Amino acid sequence: MKLAPLLVLSAIAALAAGTETKVKLPASRADLLRGEKLFQVHCSRCHGAKGEGSRGPALTRPKLRHAPDDAALLKVIEEGIRGTEMPGAGAMSDHEMRQAAAYVRSLGKAPMKPVPGDPARGAEIYRGKGNCAGCHSIHGEGGVAGPDLSTIGESRSGAYLRESIVDPQAAVPEGYLLVTVVPRSGASVTGIRVNEDSFSIQVRDSSGRSYSFWKGDIAQLDKQKGKSPMPSYKGQLSDAELTDVVAYLASLKERK
Amino acid sequence: MRSLMWLFAPAALLAQINVPYERIRDANKEPGNWLTYSRDYTGQRYSPLDQINAGNVAKLRVAWMRQVDELDTFETSPIVVDGTLFITAPPNVVEALDAATGRTLWSYQKDLPADLRLCCGKVNRGLAILGNTLYYGSNDAHLIALDARTGSLRWDVTMADYKSGYSSTGAPLAVKDKIIAGMAGGEYGTRGFIDGYDARTGKRLWRFNTIPAKGEPGNETWEGESWKTGSAATWVTGAYDPESNTVYWGTGNPGPDWNGDVRTGDNLYSDCLIALDPDTGAKKWHFQYTPHDMNDWDSTQTPILADGMAQGQPRKMVVLANRNGFYYALDRTNGKFIAGRPYVKQTWASGLDEAGRPMRVPAAVPSTEGTLIWPSLAGGSNWYSSTYNPKTDLYYVNVKEMAAIYIKGDAEYKPGALFNGGGQTDYLDEEPYGAVRALEVATGQLRWEYKLHLPSNSGLMTTAGGLVFGSNGTSFFALDAGKGALLWRFETGGGGGIDANPISYMSDGKQYVAIAAGHALLVFGLE
Numbered sequence: 010m011k012l013a014p015l016l017v018l019s020a021i022a023a024l025a026a027g028t029e030t031k032v033k034l035p036a037s038r039a040d041l042l043r044g045e046k047l048f049q050v051h052c053s054r055c056h057g058a059k060g061e062g063s064r065g066p067a068l069t070r071p072k073l074r075h076a077p078d079d080a081a082l083l084k085v086i087e088e089g090i091r092g093t094e095m096p097g098a099g100a101m102s103d104h105e106m107r108q109a110a111a112y113v114r115s116l117g118k119a120p121m122k123p124v125p126g127d128p129a130r131g132a133e134i135y136r137g138k139g140n141c142a143g144c145h146s147i148h149g150e151g152g153v154a155g156p157d158l159s160t161i162g163e164s165r166s167g168a169y170l171r172e173s174i175v176d177p178q179a180a181v182p183e184g185y186l187l188v189t190v191v192p193r194s195g196a197s198v199t200g201i202r203v204n205e206d207s208f209s210i211q212v213r214d215s216s217g218r219s220y221s222f223w224k225g226d227i228a229q230l231d232k233q234k235g236k237s238p239m240p241s242y243k244g245q246l247s248d249a250e251l252t253d254v255v256a257y258l259a260s261l262k263e264r265k
Numbered sequence: 266m267r268s269l270m271w272l273f274a275p276a277a278l279l280a281q282i283n284v285p286y287e288r289i290r291d292a293n294k295e296p297g298n299w300l301t302y303s304r305d306y307t308g309q310r311y312s313p314l315d316q317i318n319a320g321n322v323a324k325l326r327v328a329w330m331r332q333v334d335e336l337d338t339f340e341t342s343p344i345v346v347d348g349t350l351f352i353t354a355p356p357n358v359v360e361a362l363d364a365a366t367g368r369t370l371w372s373y374q375k376d377l378p379a380d381l382r383l384c385c386g387k388v389n390r391g392l393a394i395l396g397n398t399l400y401y402g403s404n405d406a407h408l409i410a411l412d413a414r415t416g417s418l419r420w421d422v423t424m425a426d427y428k429s430g431y432s433s434t435g436a437p438l439a440v441k442d443k444i445i446a447g448m449a450g451g452e453y454g455t456r457g458f459i460d461g462y463d464a465r466t467g468k469r470l471w472r473f474n475t476i477p478a479k480g481e482p483g484n485e486t487w488e489g490e491s492w493k494t495g496s497a498a499t500w501v502t503g504a505y506d507p508e509s510n511t512v513y514w515g516t517g518n519p520g521p522d523w524n525g526d527v528r529t530g531d532n533l534y535s536d537c538l539i540a541l542d543p544d545t546g547a548k549k550w551h552f553q554y555t556p557h558d559m560n561d562w563d564s565t566q567t568p569i570l571a572d573g574m575a576q577g578q579p580r581k582m583v584v585l586a587n588r589n590g591f592y593y594a595l596d597r598t599n600g601k602f603i604a605g606r607p608y609v610k611q612t613w614a615s616g617l618d619e620a621g622r623p624m625r626v627p628a629a630v631p632s633t634e635g636t637l638i639w640p641s642l643a644g645g646s647n648w649y650s651s652t653y654n655p656k657t658d659l660y661y662v663n664v665k666e667m668a669a670i671y672i673k674g675d676a677e678y679k680p681g682a683l684f685n686g687g688g689q690t691d692y693l694d695e696e697p698y699g700a701v702r703a704l705e706v707a708t709g710q711l712r713w714e715y716k717l718h719l720p721s722n723s724g725l726m727t728t729a730g731g732l733v734f735g736s737n738g739t740s741f742f743a744l745d746a747g748k749g750a751l752l753w754r755f756e757t758g759g760g761g762g763i764d765a766n767p768i769s770y771m772s773d774g775k776q777y778v779a780i781a782a783g784h785a786l787l788v789f790g791l792e
Contacts, residue, residue, distance in 0.1 A: 050635060050672060051690075100523075100688020102675040206738050207718040208754055234696075 032080040034111040035104075044112030047105055051098055052113075060116040062166025064180060065095065071117040074163070082110045093164065094183065124167040124259040126249075131257025134250050139242065141254075144215070147261065154201075154215035155239060156182055162261040171255045174246075177239035187236045188212060190222055191229035202232070282346050282413045284394045286441050290507050296729075297771025299345040302391050302436040304768065307570040308504035308513075309653040310726045312769040316776035318730030321791055322743045322753045328777060328790040329367030333358070337386035338764050339781040342436065342650075342724075344392055345770035350779070351413070352786060353389035353436075357404050359411060364772040367788060371416035375403050381427050382681060384452045390501070390648075390765075391436035393444060395464050400444050402433025408446050408460075410467060420467035424448060430455050430681050435565075436502045439464065440512060440543045447499030451517040451563065454494035454684035459503075459514050459539070461546050471546030475499060475516045475534045483533035491528035494678050496520035497535035501565040501648045504583070506597065511549060512541045513570070513583055513597065517563035521676040522642075523631045524559070524686025531556040536564040538583065540600060550600035555589045556622065559630050560613070560671060561642040562588040569653045569660065575603050575707035584706055586651055586662040588644025591617060592709030606709045608702060609645035609664050613638050631671035631687050641669035641697075642689050643720070650724030650766040652733065657746050659703040659712055661733050665720030667697030701725065701735050701744060713749040724766030726778075734778055736763035741780050741787070759783020 035044075049058065055065030062068070075090050076082035086106045089097035098106060135141045142151035145158045161170070172179050181187075184201075190212055191197040200214035210230065211221045215238065224230075246254065284300055292298070292305035296313035303310045317325065333339055337355035344351050350364040357377050361370040377387070383404060393400040398419055399411045405427040410419035424446065425431035430453025437446040444462045451457070457475035462468065475497035477483035484492055496519055503514030519528060519535035533551070536558045540549040554564045568585045575582060575594060583597035590611030594603040602621030613630075614623035629638050643665055651662040669689035676686035699717035704710060723736035732752070733744045739762050742754040757763065757780075765781035779788045 046633070047674075050633065098688075100672050100674060100685065100690070102677060102685065103679070103682060104677055105675050205718060206740055207716075207742075208740060208751075 032078070032083060034079050034107055034114060036111060040108045041112055041115055043105075044108035044110070047101060047109040048112050051101060051109065055094070057166065060113065061168070063169045064165065066164055067166050068113050069116045069119055073117070079110060079114070082113060083107065086110055124256050126252035126256030128253070128257040128260040131253035131255070134246065134254050135257055138250070139246065139254060144239065148264075152215070153213075153217040156185065158258060158261060160261060160263045162259045163263060165258075167255050167259050170258050171251060174251060174254065175241055175243040177237035177241060178235060181235060181237045185237070187233040187238055189231040189233070190220070190227055192222060193226055193228045201238075282349060282394075282397050284346055285396060286439065289439060298347065299343065299768045299770050301344065301393060301439065302342055302502040303504065303567055303650065306505040306507065307653075308567040309569050309571070309655075310567075310650045310724070310766065311652060311654055312726060312728040314728055314769050314771060314776045315730040316771075317728070317732065317769070317778065317791060319732060319745050319752060322730070322732060324792050325743070325753055325755070325778070325789045326792045327755075328788045330788065331360075331362055331367050331369075331786040333784050333786075335387065336760065336784060338388050338761060339784055339786075340388045340390045340765045341781050341786070342391040342766045343768055343779055343786070344394055345768070346394060346413070348772050350770070351392055351394070351399055352781075353391055353401055355387040355389070357387060357389070359392065359399065359401055359416065361413070361416060364770060364777070373411055373416040373418070375407075375409065375421075377403075377405055378427065381405055381432070382430065382453070383432055384450075384683070388434050390434060393437040393439040395439035395444065398464065400437045400439065400446075400464070402435060402437060402446055404432050404434065406431040406433050406448060406450070408433070408437065408444065408462060408467065410464075422462070422467040422469070424460060425455070425458075428681055429453070435500045438502050438505060438512070440505050443470065443543060445503070445512055445514070445543060447501070447503075447514060449498050449500035451496040451498030451500070451520060452522065452683050452685060453496075453681065454520050454678045455496050455498065456493060457497035457499050457516060459499050459541065459546070461543060473539070473541055473546045473548060475537075475539070477533065486530040486533045488527070488529045494520055494684060495528060495532060495535060497532075497537075498563070499565065500563075502567055504568050504570050505543065506570055509598065510542065510544070511597070512543045513568045514539050514541065515563075515565040515568060515585075517565050518558050518561045521684045521686030522559075522561040523671060523688060524673050524676040525557055525630070526673075527676050527686070529557070532558070536562060536589075538564065538568055538585075538595070538600070540597070552595055552600045552602070552621065554587045554591070554593065558589075560589070560638065562644055563648070564588065566646065566648050567650060569651060570597060571653050571655075571660070571706050573658060573707055580707070582707065584653070584660060586646045586660070586664075586704070586709075588640075588647055589613070589623070590640045590645040591623070592660075592662075592704055593621060594707055594709065595621070604708050608662060608704060608709055608711070609666055610639045610668075611645070612668075631673040633673050635670040635672045635690065637668055637670050637692055639668040640665065641667045641692070642671070643667070647722070649722065649764070650726065652725045652727040653706060654727040654733075654746050656729060656731070657703075658706055659746070660706045661701060661703050661725050661727055661746075663721035663723060663725050663735050663737075664700050664702055665697065666699065667720050668692040668695065699737055701733060701749065703749060715744050715749045715751065723763040726767040726769065728769060734767040734769075734780070736767075736780065736782070738762050739783065741767075741782060755789070757782035757785075757787060759785065
């Protein structure tokens with residue numbers, strides 16, 4: 010009996026492998042226009058109005074890392090990508106997903122603009138003048154107050170990164186709600202909310218220390234929605250320096 | 266006297282399980298058992314037990330737990346008969362457990378077809394028992410009868426073809442000598458039904474199609490051939506009034522869910538409460554909550570039968586807090602609207618007219634660009650149980666305060682494939698939250714609320730001990746039924762949170778409370 014599910018699983022895997030080669034995306038002008046419209050509604054909030062990237066990566070490239078072929082692209086659109094912010098598109102029909110996929114593929118046919126700037130100089134500014142490593146980690150080196158940037162170049166566009174540096178409050182990443190907890194007794198704590206339910210809240214301060222409070226023990230709880238603990242670098246870095254830091258961050262990809 | 270004998274049956278008699286119809290009908294005579302989905306036929310999910318009460322609930326501790334082997338959502342509502350607890354569990358498992366120790370007495374599993382497609386995982390919400398036979402809906406749309414003493418198969422009948430998108434997830438209802446069962450698959454362009462089966466043989470005696478065929482009254486509320494794929498699924502257990510011999514069963518959304526263009530009309534009997542004769546399956550009356558629904562607001566949650574004063578008259582009511590955001594009290598003898606009002610924020614209707622029909626806001630419909638509407642598709646509440654306490658005369662509902670951006674998309678039907686016609690994206694600019702709300706049963710007027718951090722996904726149970734048990738996220742808690750104060754809470758740590766309804770029972774003279782949380786059944790008793 011224990012063997013049966015394994016056999017079933019391998020049968021499914023075989024079926025799936027068999028279907029992968031058969032995917033053919035629609036190619037008519039009407040399909041691409043409809044795909045573009047679907048993209049605007051479902052995808053543009055993160056990938057930009059023309060797929061140029063924003064909070065999500067640019068799709069204007071001939072090769073997509075999670076979607077080497079059209080079957081994989083459809084799977085990504087349908088199910089999302091586990092462990093990332095990319096959700097599945099529950100609201101599109103099979104046909105609509107194929108139209109959206111066809112439009113995404115058409116984006117990769119235009120030549121991609123490289124991110125300008127000098128990544129090596131950017132890395133120096135990141136570690137030196139910018140003191141970014143005080144709060145951010147790259148491959149295990151740096152602080153924990155802000156998001157880990159080891160692979161940030163894969164998920165954020167250059168324009169988005171630039172905006173995050175000059176105006177951190179423009180888009181505070183998910184999971185980085187800044188809160189101040191004033192307990193009935195003891196010192197108050199300011200930090201990132203790491204968890205909360207109806208009865209308790211857990212907070213991590215900029216040093217990486219975690220705190221837990223029962224809500225009944227709290228005198229005041231301030232949630233600074235839309236606030237970022239990160240300072241703005243507007244005026245702190247020159248335009249050329251900013252361009253170089255963005256080039257460095259855009260170069261940060263998963264190590265192969 | 267016979268029921269008393271069962272109530273005090275010693276542990277040695279565990280194997281003598283026998284639950285004739287009369288025991289379910291008279292469930293209040295044996296408050297220590299939980300003989301049907303909602304304990305009794307009223308759908309109230311009220312336990313007359315009071316050993317655990319407002320004075321001692323703070324001492325509630327885990328007595329035992331039973332973990333399940335697969336990670337699908339665990340939605341079972343156990344039934345308990347004379348010291349044995351029966352559950353359904355993913356993946357398509359039925360188990361008998363000793364109610365005092367949690368030790369397994371037997372386990373049954375039916376393998377599911379590899380090409381089975383389910384909208385929402387291998388979920389199942391529970392069982393029915395009649396005599397010494399257990400009944401449950403297998404995920405592949407079969408109705409299965411098992412020997413309650415051993416778990417051996419009595420019969421297995423096909424309700425519908427799973428390849429066309431049909432499935433079964435709800436607990437059947439045993440009424441007299443029949444098993445009443447609904448179906449699931451409302452997102453696959455199915456045609457809904459409620460069935461009556463001979464409990465002994467599994468022979469189907471009648472079928473009430475929730476969408477009338479060509480030539481039948483109501484079919485004119487569907488454009489063209491759209492009735493054939495109109496869904497109106499019946500995936501949650503109904504209630505029964507023995508006095509009038511009437512079954513009350515809810516129906517789900519019309520298909521495709523979010524694109525109403527292809528099915529203009531009221532789309533009967535989607536989003537309805539149907540009153541049926543359980544002997545013949547004949548419809549006595551229906552009440553449609555959301556005519557021409559475009560938001561996936563199934564009306565399948567268990568209706569609650571409650572008697573009380575409404576507008577100065579004693580009334581026999583059937584009440585529920587609908588997924589569409591409105592609370593409704595109907596006269597259960599004729600289906601006429603008594604009262605209704607919003608119990609959460611809603612922006613799609615300006616109110617209900619004298620007959621209880623919503624007055625739609627024309628712009629508040631899904632669009633290709635997306636339209637912001639309260640409540641979200643998950644509704645103001647959902648399939649999980651509300652509860653009514655005759656002692657406080659209050660109706661308790663676990664609510665979701667959240668909106669969604671509704672998108673209208675393609676509606677192309679392919680057998681066995683999802684037939685949604687759009688969907689929703691979350692709207693988080695106003696932070697969603699939940700609450701337990703206590704409503705006056707005859708009017709829906711808010712009496713109190715206990716605010717919760719998250720929108721809730723789980724049911725409530727109230728007890729004669731003056732308590733309301735409920736869940737939020739991974740927390741399980743008890744509130745004071747009179748005032749709504751928090752009296753006890755427990756962090757279950759359940760993976761995926763709690764998506765089930767609580768029950769309560771007695772074993773060896775001790776009261777327990779049980780809830781499926783994450784991937785385990787947790788059973789609590791006083792320390």
